[in-house]
Amino acid sequence: GYEKMPRSLKGLESAGEWPLLKKLLPELKDKRILDLGCGFGWHCRYARKEQAHSVVGIDISEKMLQRARELTDDPHIAYRKIPMEDIHFAADSFDVVFSSLAFHYVRAFKAICIKVHDCLTSGGKFVFSVEHPVFTARAEQDWWYDEHGNRLHWPIDHYQHEGIRHTPFLTEDVIKYHRTLATYINTLVDAGFMIKTVEETFATEEMIQKNPAMFDENRRPMFLLIRAEKMM
């Protein structure tokens, strides 16, 4: 299962998109951080290592939160079990709201944007990654192969049909929600955010040299990263 994947065992350095995501984060020193879908808490601990003032990590998996709690005795990290669309924090509670690869599991992206906007301070940053709409469009979420098993290209279909995708993940079926790129951007803008940076994951020469299979990451974007800012 998920807990056996490199990113779960070895943390951030094993997540290919982390260098790109890290660059989108503001200076975290003395900042109040909210992590939506914190999982095992890797990013929460990273934030504290960067001298964040305090971190709240939200997840719905008790199992993951339990593991996250075992991995730290830091009194300035608080883990809470709650669906991220049900968060309710006072205005001006956080300077940075962060989320890594969680929103494509949630139907209520609009509600999340509104709630994040509510609890962020003015000028606060909202930085997140999701599976790219190009990646989530087809439920299969896989390459198109020739008869020898070679990857011919990445197929897209049903792009404008937003909603549930029953996708294979490891050995199980997982429910994900496909949204268009326009929906990601416009929902943020409508909630009162300014779009500061959009990134689509790719492989650097260095990554390809370490692992030639990474070349395929330049053939289609797997993750979408967005840095937005609550307008003053």
Next chain:
Amino acid sequence: GYEKMPRSLKGLESAGEWPLLKKLLPELKDKRILDLGCGFGWHCRYARKEQAHSVVGIDISEKMLQRARELTDDPHIAYRKIPMEDIHFAADSFDVVFSSLAFHYVRAFKAICIKVHDCLTSGGKFVFSVEHPVFTARAEQDWWYDEHGNRLHWPIDHYQHEGIRHTPFLTEDVIKYHRTLATYINTLVDAGFMIKTVEETFATEEMIQKNPAMFDENRRPMFLLIRAEKMM
């Protein structure tokens, strides 16, 4: 060739994306408009019909400009033959800069953004459409078919490889420039624009009822539309 296509003969109402693009335009009354890649001048004449103060249409095709000039005697529309990346207008020359399906023919998108920013008034709008990065990624720009000629899906490849694509258009080869979505957005932001709306073309139920083949327009996005604003 191009001049025989419905959108060339019948104008805006024959361009499927026009209703979506029109919605992104601000009120044009009394505004000074610049149209980059104006072609036969359909949008220039539309702007004047909406009581724009004045319109400048830019194109590099003398043939298209000649036809555009024949189609109007409006003294408040000026057509100029110049590559759009070479425009040079004084600051505060325009209230709205518009472009329809032209930037994917031009290498210098960054230069265009900077120049548009320079000549727009503060708070001015920059509204444009381009072929979607999902559409321009592969030079073939075509569906993937089964042996019976059915459209199986839209293939993506080479997404992160920005630059020239030699693409078939009608009977000729045309040079287009593929850029990622991240590049479109970030180049605008870097030039000093605020992203206001992003749209990806789709077919409405009404469009599909008129022409069932339009259904495929919901399978992958063909055009990308962006409304940006020069920050005050």
